[in-house]
Amino acid sequence: MSPPKLRRAAAAAFLTINGYPCSAATLATLVCRRDGGPKFQVFGRLALYDAADLLAWASGRVQHRGGPPVEAPHRREA
Secondary structure, eight states, rough: OOOOOOHHHHHHHHHHHOOOOOHHHHHHHHHHHHHHHOOOOEEETTBOOHHHHHHHHHHHOOOOOOOOOOOOOOOOOO
């Protein structure tokens, strides 16, 4: 038996609990715009999300930035 699908509010809560802050409104907007949101299935009027798809989508959006901090340039005094 496969794990249960998550409705939008539960999907947003699942992402937030796992360290990817997200709101149900953001997921709804991504569905409406068809703009790179997580995979979902439609059951009637409901969008249903798989936990693995949510985590894959969220981890793919993380941007890793590294290196030493950059100091502000020194100003010359007049």
